[in-house]
Amino acid sequence: MRGKDHFYSMSALLPMAVLLAVFLLPLASTFSRAFISDGAFSLELMKDVVSDPYTWHLLRFTLLESMVSAVVSLLLALPGAYLFANYDFKGRKLILSLSSLCFVLPSILVVLGFVIFYGNSGVINQVLEAITGRESPLRILYSFKAIILAHAFLNMPVALSLLSDSWEHWPRNTENAARTLGARPSRVFFNITLPHLLPSMLSAAMLVFLFCFTSFSIILVLGGGPEYTTLEVEIYRTNNILLDSSKASALAVFSTLINLVLILLSSLASQRAKTQGDDRTSRKRKVEKTRTRIILLVHNIILLFFILGPLVSIVLRSFHSTSKRYGEGFSLRSYQEIFSVVSTTGAMSSALEGLVNSLITALVTALLSTTLALLLALHISHRKSKTLEVIAMMPLAVSSVTLGLGWSIIRSSVDSSSLFLSYLFVILAHLVVALPFALRSLLPAAKSLDGRTLQAAYTMGASTGRACLGVEVPALHSSMAKAFIFSFALSMGEVNATMTLAEGRVVTLPILLYRLINSYNYQGACAVGTLLILATLAIFITSQVLSEDRRTP
Amino acid sequence: MSHLELNGLSLAYQGFSLSVDLSVNEGEFLTIIGPSGSGKSTVLSLIAGLREPSSGSMLIDGKDVTNLPAQKRGVSLVFQDYALFPSMNVEGNIGYAMKLRHVKRQQRQEEAKALLDFVHLPGYGKRKVNTLSGGEAQRVALARALSSRPSILLLDEPLSALDAALRRQMKDEIRRIHDAQPGLTTIYVTHDREEAFSISDRIAIMMDGHIRMVGTPEEVYRKPDSLATALFTGEGTLLSASLFDLSIDADQVFFRPESVRLREHAWSNDSSAWLLLEGAEVVSAEFLGSRYLLGLSWKGLPLIAESPTRPSTRTVTASILKSALMFFKDGQAVNQVLVQSRCSGGNR
Numbered sequence: 001m002r003g004k005d006h007f008y009s010m011s012a013l014l015p016m017a018v019l020l021a022v023f024l025l026p027l028a029s030t031f032s033r034a035f036i037s038d039g040a041f042s043l044e045l046m047k048d049v050v051s052d053p054y055t056w057h058l059l060r061f062t063l064l065e066s067m068v069s070a071v072v073s074l075l076l077a078l079p080g081a082y083l084f085a086n087y088d089f090k091g092r093k094l095i096l097s098l099s100s101l102c103f104v105l106p107s108i109l110v111v112l113g114f115v116i117f118y119g120n121s122g123v124i125n126q127v128l129e130a131i132t133g134r135e136s137p138l139r140i141l142y143s144f145k146a147i148i149l150a151h152a153f154l155n156m157p158v159a160l161s162l163l164s165d166s167w168e169h170w171p172r173n174t175e176n177a178a179r180t181l182g183a184r185p186s187r188v189f190f191n192i193t194l195p196h197l198l199p200s201m202l203s204a205a206m207l208v209f210l211f212c213f214t215s216f217s218i219i220l221v222l223g224g225g226p227e228y229t230t231l232e233v234e235i236y237r238t239n240n241i242l243l244d245s246s247k248a249s250a251l252a253v254f255s256t257l258i259n260l261v262l263i264l265l266s267s268l269a270s271q272r273a274k275t276q277g278d279d280r281t282s283r284k285r286k287v288e289k290t291r292t293r294i295i296l297l298v299h300n301i302i303l304l305f306f307i308l309g310p311l312v313s314i315v316l317r318s319f320h321s322t323s324k325r326y327g328e329g330f331s332l333r334s335y336q337e338i339f340s341v342v343s344t345t346g347a348m349s350s351a352l353e354g355l356v357n358s359l360i361t362a363l364v365t366a367l368l369s370t371t372l373a374l375l376l377a378l379h380i381s382h383r384k385s386k387t388l389e390v391i392a393m394m395p396l397a398v399s400s401v402t403l404g405l406g407w408s409i410i411r412s413s414v415d416s417s418s419l420f421l422s423y424l425f426v427i428l429a430h431l432v433v434a435l436p437f438a439l440r441s442l443l444p445a446a447k448s449l450d451g452r453t454l455q456a457a458y459t460m461g462a463s464t465g466r467a468c469l470g471v472e473v474p475a476l477h478s479s480m481a482k483a484f485i486f487s488f489a490l491s492m493g494e495v496n497a498t499m500t501l502a503e504g505r506v507v508t509l510p511i512l513l514y515r516l517i518n519s520y521n522y523q524g525a526c527a528v529g530t531l532l533i534l535a536t537l538a539i540f541i542t543s544q545v546l547s548e549d550r551r552t553p
Numbered sequence: 554m555s556h557l558e559l560n561g562l563s564l565a566y567q568g569f570s571l572s573v574d575l576s577v578n579e580g581e582f583l584t585i586i587g588p589s590g591s592g593k594s595t596v597l598s599l600i601a602g603l604r605e606p607s608s609g610s611m612l613i614d615g616k617d618v619t620n621l622p623a624q625k626r627g628v629s630l631v632f633q634d635y636a637l638f639p640s641m642n643v644e645g646n647i648g649y650a651m652k653l654r655h656v657k658r659q660q661r662q663e664e665a666k667a668l669l670d671f672v673h674l675p676g677y678g679k680r681k682v683n684t685l686s687g688g689e690a691q692r693v694a695l696a697r698a699l700s701s702r703p704s705i706l707l708l709d710e711p712l713s714a715l716d717a718a719l720r721r722q723m724k725d726e727i728r729r730i731h732d733a734q735p736g737l738t739t740i741y742v743t744h745d746r747e748e749a750f751s752i753s754d755r756i757a758i759m760m761d762g763h764i765r766m767v768g769t770p771e772e773v774y775r776k777p778d779s780l781a782t783a784l785f786t787g788e789g790t791l792l793s794a795s796l797f798d799l800s801i802d803a804d805q806v807f808f809r810p811e812s813v814r815l816r817e818h819a820w821s822n823d824s825s826a827w828l829l830l831e832g833a834e835v836v837s838a839e840f841l842g843s844r845y846l847l848g849l850s851w852k853g854l855p856l857i858a859e860s861p862t863r864p865s866t867r868t869v870t871a872s873i874l875k876s877a878l879m880f881f882k883d884g885q886a887v888n889q890v891l892v893q894s895r896c897s898g899g900n901r
Contacts, residue, residue: 176603
């Protein structure tokens with residue numbers, strides 16, 4: 001089928017060009033800024049960065065913070081993984097999907113939730129005060145603790161779902177065999193269960209570690225100072241506050257190299273995490289003992305309290321004014337400000353514009369990334385192109401701050417004040433973040449397409465293009481919807497690249513949120529946050545409904 | 554005194570209730586057969602202590618062990634999927650029970666070696682378990698189960714994952730292992746009745762969570778105490794008793810295919826020993842190698858018969874050995890043998 005190969009190669013040309021443009025262009029501009037000074041190749045900048053003890057201090061802290069976050073996330077996930085893998089109970093699925101909601105929440109929203117929930121006059125401190133009667137609040141925010149806690153909030157669900165999945169589908173027989181041979185339950189756990197879970201635990205920890213290594217807004221806000229700064233935040237600070245894009249680029253190159261090494265190591269480690277067992281088998285049992293029932297109840301209440309607490313606090317706080325000027329207590333003022341019912345100054349004045357901007361960029365980004373990902377997925381699955389698959393996933397290996405930095409360098413060299421160009425840059429920055437995820441949602445489905453249905457279409461006289469549009473694309477509808485939703489959500493919540501790009505004229509909701517938090521307008525931030533929660537919730541529910549539909553591929 | 558006794562051992566789950574009375578003698582090889590979903594494997598889990606019964610009791614050598622945890626029962630279980638420990642090699646798997654009992658390393662290795670020799674896998678000690686074939690894994694699982702020196706060995710469909718040739722070989726092997734351990738009581742679960750017939754001392758028929766009949770292989774095949782057991786233990790023809798002029802109070806008559814002889818012409822002189830069904834039409838003939846399995850139609854009713862040769866005529870007389878007829882009333886066996894010559898095939 002030469003014609004067929006030709007068709008799928010041609011249709012992949014455009015997405016390949018776009019992929020290279022949105023990924024290589026910013027990367028190249030960052031690299032050239034790092035290696036070229038005074039118009040000639042030079043290693044001076046890199047030498048400065050590598051010889052600066054502060055760089056190594058940053059690296060040490062970044063590694064430490066990622067490691068502790070990974071271990072804490074894993075430890076917090078273990079009890080839940082045990083309960084969710086072994087027991088079947090009412091609300092199990094709901095709690096699992098709620099906890100995976102954490103993972104799709106924009107990180108800036110998590111930051112806001114933490115400020116409200118764990119702050120000096122937040123829910124946790126009020127509860128503590130009510131219990132102990134102590135006046136002095138527990139200082140949680142702006143510390144190492146806060147960073148770890150926020151990372152655990154975002155990543156514990158990832159560990160939970162990975163672990164409980166590999167645990168649930170592992171038959172009990174092996175453990176039962178050990179019991180009949182005379183092993184006590186604790187012995188069974190350490191000799192049989194733990195060795196089985198270890199590879200999944202390791203791969204979950206590696207994944208969380210990588211997420212935390214390039215974490216940005218949580219460190220930026222919750223770290224609260226130079227003491228707790230990571231490589232990513234330092235790149236942003238150097239470029240956007242010290243306005244030294246050359247040094248920032250050198251740091252970005254350094255950070256990218258370290259990140260690549262880490263990704264390589266983790267992919268080596270996770271190769272051992274083969275999933276044993278069968279997806280159809282399940283070890284879940286009905287809860288019979290009262291003791292188990294109580295443990296489950298307590299665990300789930302604690303889990304829900306810490307997952308929903310920050311989110312519910314945001315919504316409640318958005319209706320609560322602490323302003324002396326407008327009166328304390330219940331107030332709709334922030335919502336009135338957003339929708340311009342009452343006039344306002346400062347960041348809140350651009351709230352409605354931010355909402356519109358976010359929706360527009362998210363929509364365009366999602367449309368583009370889904371279309372491009374579809375063409376790429378079809379090409380990869382038809383031509384079995386491993387190379388393209390790796391290239392398409394490469395943006396995942398480069399932090400979004402680094403890509404944002406690249407775009408900001410390009411942006412500053414383009415001498416135009418066109419508004420269209422401003423939007424374009426934001427969308428391109430979002431696109432490179434979303435595209436790999438869209439492709440990941442589409443590729444498995446594209447690979448599992450039954451080639452015989454296409455052949456059947458050919459024998460009935462359909463041209464390659466006709467068969468592709470009429471047979472293949474409809475079969476991928478639900479995966480396309482997933483890719484669209486995923487891209488939309490990523491764009492809606494994107495902070496890292498957008499902030500580093502610093503395109504002052506296109507203010508999105510997350511950027512607005514950051515500004516409001518920084519100016520201590522918490523009610524306003526919470527009102528904007530509530531809008532973002534609603535948007536995320538809508539996206540999340542749609543994706544859950546879609547994945548329910550996709551039971552039979 | 555029986556070695557193992559189950560007295561009304563019950564378990565109820567998800568709309569299924571199981572209640573079992575069973576007594577097994579020391580050194581006996583007992584097989585539980587039954588259709589899938591009848592609760593065979595659950596009985597093994599209960600005996601092993603892996604599940605807790607909701608009521609009833611279980612005695613080993615007269616001692617109540619109902620509430621004893623699995624690790625203290627001295628009962629070993631070989632699982633359908635072998636359930637070898639993937640984190641240990643073959644020797645580690647076999648030595649695990651001894652390790653739990655603080656047996657010294659060297660002695661463990663020696664015992665493991667002896668057990669491997671015993672199951673005909675010499676030199677397999679250092680092999681990883683994921684490099685074993687199905688039959689090898691099965692032997693290792695057997696060796697591991699024996700390593701704790703159990704008084705009761707439970708085998709849960711151990712041959713179901715093997716191919717036909719290996720099944721026969723492993724079946725003989727399992728019986729050999731049982732016979733080589735004096736006093737070892739083995740309970741074997743399978744859904745394959747031929748496997749059960751050839752390996753067991755006694756067979757327990759299990760259906761819908763209850764044991765319907767326990768007896769020697771010959772008893773459960775030739776003298777089933779209920780129609781359900783008769784139908785489960787082998788093929789045959791079921792006819793309504795009203796077709797015949799019977800002196801027995803039964804509503805159904807059942808016979809096995811091998812109790813039928815075919816003649817092209819009726820012999821009137823042997824009607825005292827045989828029940829003659831004249832004018833049966835040959836509908837199908839299936840060659841089984843050593844014999845033919847015939848489908849007949851007599852008065853529009855289907856019969857199954859066996860014959861060493863293919864019938865040469867379309868219409869035959871089917872003679873059924875009277876002593877092999879089984880009678881049932883309301884599904885329960887009627888223990889009477891037909892001897893009167895009055896019984897006949899109706900319109901002759």
